[in-house]
Amino acid sequence: VTVRKLTTRLVLLASFAAVAAVFADDEAPFRGAPDRPLLVSKVALDLDVDLLGKSVAGTAVLDLQATRDLKTLRLDAVGLDVASVSDDARSLTFVNDGQSLTIARPLARGEAVHLKVAYAVHDPREGLHFFQPTRAEPDLPVQMWSQGESQASRAWFPCVDEPGIRMKTEITARVPEGFLALANGALASEETQGKRRVFRWVQEKPHAPYLVSLVVGKFFVGRETWRGKPVTFYVPEKNAKDVGRAFGRTRAMLDFFSERFGVEYPWDKYAQVCCEQFNGGMENTSCTTLDESPLHDERSHLDFDPEDLVAHELSHQWWGDLVTCRDWAHIWLNEGFATYCEALWDEKKNGAEGKDELEFDLYQMSARARDGVCKTRPVVDHRFLDPEGLFDDRAYPKGAWILHGLRRRLGDDAFFRSLTRYLKANAYGTVETVDLRRAFEAEAGESLERYFHDATERPAHVALDVSVSWDDAAQVLSVLVKQTQAGDPFDVSAVFAAGGSPETATRVRVQAREKETRVQIPLAAAPLYWRFDADEGVLGELVEHKSDEQWLLQLAKDPHPIGRIRAVNALAERNTPPAIEAIAKALMEDRFWGVSAEAARALGRAQGDAARDALVKALAHPRPAVRKAAVEALAGFKDEPVIGEALELLLEHGDPSYYVEAQALLATAQVESKNARLWLMKGLDRPSQDDVIRVHAIQGLAALEDPGLIPTLETAASLGPIRGRRAAVSALASLAALPGVAEADRKRVVRELVGFLDAGVLRLRGAVIEALSGLGKDSEPGLDALDRLARYDSDKDLREAAKKAAEAIRSGTTPAREHSRLRAQSSRLQESHESLLRRIEILEAKGAH
Numbered sequence: 001v002t003v004r005k006l007t008t009r010l011v012l013l014a015s016f017a018a019v020a021a022v023f024a025d026d027e028a029p030f031r032g033a034p035d036r037p038l039l040v041s042k043v044a045l046d047l048d049v050d051l052l053g054k055s056v057a058g059t060a061v062l063d064l065q066a067t068r069d070l071k072t073l074r075l076d077a078v079g080l081d082v083a084s085v086s087d088d089a090r091s092l093t094f095v096n097d098g099q100s101l102t103i104a105r106p107l108a109r110g111e112a113v114h115l116k117v118a119y120a121v122h123d124p125r126e127g128l129h130f131f132q133p134t135r136a137e138p139d140l141p142v143q144m145w146s147q148g149e150s151q152a153s154r155a156w157f158p159c160v161d162e163p164g165i166r167m168k169t170e171i172t173a174r175v176p177e178g179f180l181a182l183a184n185g186a187l188a189s190e191e192t193q194g195k196r197r198v199f200r201w202v203q204e205k206p207h208a209p210y211l212v213s214l215v216v217g218k219f220f221v222g223r224e225t226w227r228g229k230p231v232t233f234y235v236p237e238k239n240a241k242d243v244g245r246a247f248g249r250t251r252a253m254l255d256f257f258s259e260r261f262g263v264e265y266p267w268d269k270y271a272q273v274c275c276e277q278f279n280g281g282m283e284n285t286s287c288t289t290l291d292e293s294p295l296h297d298e299r300s301h302l303d304f305d306p307e308d309l310v311a312h313e314l315s316h317q318w319w320g321d322l323v324t325c326r327d328w329a330h331i332w333l334n335e336g337f338a339t340y341c342e343a344l345w346d347e348k349k350n351g352a353e354g355k356d357e358l359e360f361d362l363y364q365m366s367a368r369a370r371d372g373v374c375k376t377r378p379v380v381d382h383r384f385l386d387p388e389g390l391f392d393d394r395a396y397p398k399g400a401w402i403l404h405g406l407r408r409r410l411g412d413d414a415f416f417r418s419l420t421r422y423l424k425a426n427a428y429g430t431v432e433t434v435d436l437r438r439a440f441e442a443e444a445g446e447s448l449e450r451y452f453h454d455a456t457e458r459p460a461h462v463a464l465d466v467s468v469s470w471d472d473a474a475q476v477l478s479v480l481v482k483q484t485q486a487g488d489p490f491d492v493s494a495v496f497a498a499g500g501s502p503e504t505a506t507r508v509r510v511q512a513r514e515k516e517t518r519v520q521i522p523l524a525a526a527p528l529y530w531r532f533d534a535d536e537g538v539l540g541e542l543v544e545h546k547s548d549e550q551w552l553l554q555l556a557k558d559p560h561p562i563g564r565i566r567a568v569n570a571l572a573e574r575n576t577p578p579a580i581e582a583i584a585k586a587l588m589e590d591r592f593w594g595v596s597a598e599a600a601r602a603l604g605r606a607q608g609d610a611a612r613d614a615l616v617k618a619l620a621h622p623r624p625a626v627r628k629a630a631v632e633a634l635a636g637f638k639d640e641p642v643i644g645e646a647l648e649l650l651l652e653h654g655d656p657s658y659y660v661e662a663q664a665l666l667a668t669a670q671v672e673s674k675n676a677r678l679w680l681m682k683g684l685d686r687p688s689q690d691d692v693i694r695v696h697a698i699q700g701l702a703a704l705e706d707p708g709l710i711p712t713l714e715t716a717a718s719l720g721p722i723r724g725r726r727a728a729v730s731a732l733a734s735l736a737a738l739p740g741v742a743e744a745d746r747k748r749v750v751r752e753l754v755g756f757l758d759a760g761v762l763r764l765r766g767a768v769i770e771a772l773s774g775l776g777k778d779s780e781p782g783l784d785a786l787d788r789l790a791r792y793d794s795d796k797d798l799r800e801a802a803k804k805a806a807e808a809i810r811s812g813t814t815p816a817r818e819h820s821r822l823r824a825q826s827s828r829l830q831e832s833h834e835s836l837l838r839r840i841e842i843l844e845a846k847g848a849h
């Protein structure tokens with residue numbers, strides 16, 4: 001999910017992201033790749049799928065070979081009900097402890113065995129996920145999908161469940177008539193046998209166990225071909241008309257990635273299937289599983305783009321599927337690449353603006369790549385309790401930055417040649433970070449050991465402080481580069497540019513490998529323009545000491561959007577009238593929308609009448625993203641009736657973009673505009689993509705902090721589309737926590753929230769867990785339901801969240817109420833502070849007269 005579940009699956013449940021951080025741990029034991037006594041060359045599954053009974057039953061046939069003499073064979077098998085195990089000659093005795101299968105079959109080094117396991121899986125907690133309509137959720141489809149990464153394939157078939165294993169797969173799925181089964185590889189046959197429809201999918205090229213996929217459901221199927229291979233799209237029937245908007249450029253991406261990577265798309269087909277309640281996307285070999293987020297209507301096509309997700313998962317077919325990390329410590333080799341490929345596709349598809357889009361993507365990633373766990377743990381981390389904990393900002397944005405840094409350091413030619421070399425050398429194999437380094441070193445002809453050490457084996461990033469001084473007599477510019485981070489210096493290689501303007505600037509590559517580096521550059525005159533890391537290739541913090549005049553020139557003329565954004569941010573801190581004027585100009589006139597959006601944010605921070613007026617003007621900017629940024633910035637101004645009026649005017653006329661309109665609705669509540677409540681109530685009934693307008697209206701109603709709105713939100717939580725209900729659950733919790741709420745009302749809200757869990761409204765459980773947790777001790781009636789989720793829920797993150805919520809409730813803290821009490825207190829303090837100031841002003845005025 002794209003702020004989304006912490007896996008390959010980009011994560012939408014941002015609030016649960018924190019849960020994963022507990023897995024990365026100094027105290028955890030060192031973990032390398034596991035021993036590999038058994039090689040698996042093929043797994044063939046033949047499974048009868050009982051969708052309503054939530055079970056599968058059949059056989060797994062494994063081709064195994066011993067790498068050393070073995071007395072017994074051990075397979076990963078979690079929660080499987082195993083009936084028998086046999087080889088070609090006889091049936092074998094085995095022990096099934098619920099985690100693994102130990103089979104009494106000695107094997108000599110090099111000896112192969114053909115093992116047949118008859119087994120069944122009933123309503124598993126992970127691995128396979130079943131859906132069907134219920135009384136509480138009658139709109140759900142009958143469907144099943146698998147999710148293997150990182151360690152859940154073992155929960156639906158016996159295997160050696162390690163990313164370093166590579167095997168062929170063959171999946172025969174027997175499903176009810178009318179249903180489709182989709183799995184990896186080519187469709188070898190499809191036929192009716194009795195009352196079953198039987199699909200046989202064969203994946204001849206070996207892949208890793210976590211990439212094995214089986215999806216069963218009823219779908220509309222869109223069909224195309226690319227270089228003779230099927231390219232297919234499986235979506236819910238109701239979304240048939242949305243296929244083109246969501247996936248229309250898949251074939252263009254196949255062309256582009258094949259050409260850019262220097263290795264043609266390697267698998268037999270490419271299918272994308274949109275599944276019920278899936279979390280983001282998962283790059284199962286030749287058949288990516290996705291949530292329904294790419295499917296969108298015509299109006300949201302104006303400013304919604306699912307292609308980041310589509311490109312991410314498609315690129316994984318090379319990075320992750322064709323070459324796979326040997327163990328999870330090197331997961332950035334999968335996720336860093338796929339994340340960088342989102343930016344590569346942005347660069348490609350935007351033509352002349354592509355370079356700007358690429359840089360802006362990296363700029364946006366850099367904040368996350370420098371924060372949180374990236375500051376404390378290295379990218380390649382051998383200390384973890386659960387591999388899921390490694391799918392975080394180190395693997396994704398920081399991984400992407402490591403690649404981008406290499407591209408800027410070595411140049412495009414050497415960079416892409418290295419990628420091709422690495423792919424070709426390791427195709428259908430497994431890799432560690434050193435394999436990538438060696439490919440780069442071979443193409444670039446230079447040692448990259450220190451770069452890789454800094455980037456992948458150390459936590460955190462470089463902090464640079466750069467200043468210059470001009471020696472007029474010698475006509476020399478002295479550049480002083482200081483590294484201000486604690487500890488060792490980083491190996492920095494960056495372009496320094498200086499001159500009268502960006503076009504005429506002298507460019508020099510500067511190596512800064514010590515805590516202080518001095519460089520002398522002869523120039524014809526003192527430079528009005530200078531920039532360190534002029535082509536934006538270094539992940540780090542950068543402080544440059546420049547005059548206002550220099551920043552103004554940089555904002556006006558720097559060819560790189562990030563150069564202009566750096567100027568915007570520096571000028572916003574100066575907050576002088578000419579600085580604000582220049583930022584306001586960039587807001588309306590910069591040639592790249594990303595700079596304008598950053599200008600809006602900077603003006604929001606700067607505050608003041610001039611900033612406000614510029615932002616109100618920007619509500620008419622042609623780019624929806626800039627209008628949305630302007631609305632968000634305006635929401636931070638207090639006591640400004642003119643802003644409320646402008647927002648209400650926008651709502652009255654409507655905006656072509658759902659997302660601008662939704663944000664404006666929420667903003668009316670944030671700035672307490674005169675008719676905010678009226679607009680928000682109206683917003684409850686406005687249809688929109690993913691109910692984004694209704695969701696923002698509900699959030700706005702919560703922001704009004706009026707306990708009188710509880711009944712309205714109770715209705716919104718019980719009825720209507722699920723996203724609105726989810727938002728209403730959160731809104732109810734925050735209103736119920738307000739100090740003025742009657743005890744009886746609060747108790748009723750808790751009862752209703754628990755009722756959703758008891759009734760089995762599964763799509764609300766994440767929101768309810770969070771809501772109950774927020775209400776603390778008042779949520780005691782929900783403890784039974786939370787304990788149940790903590791133990792049995794099929795979503796690992798939700799199990800963890802339910803457990804934490806139950807602990808918080810038992811410990812008797814009431815975070816939401818505490819929070820709102822503190823907030824009330826601080827606004828009271830603010831008020832008394834302001835009244836004090838006013839009184840001082842009056843006294844001073846009196847004194848002056």
Ligand SMILES: [Zn+2]
Pocket residue numbers: 007008009010312316334335338
């Ligand atoms: Zn991914």
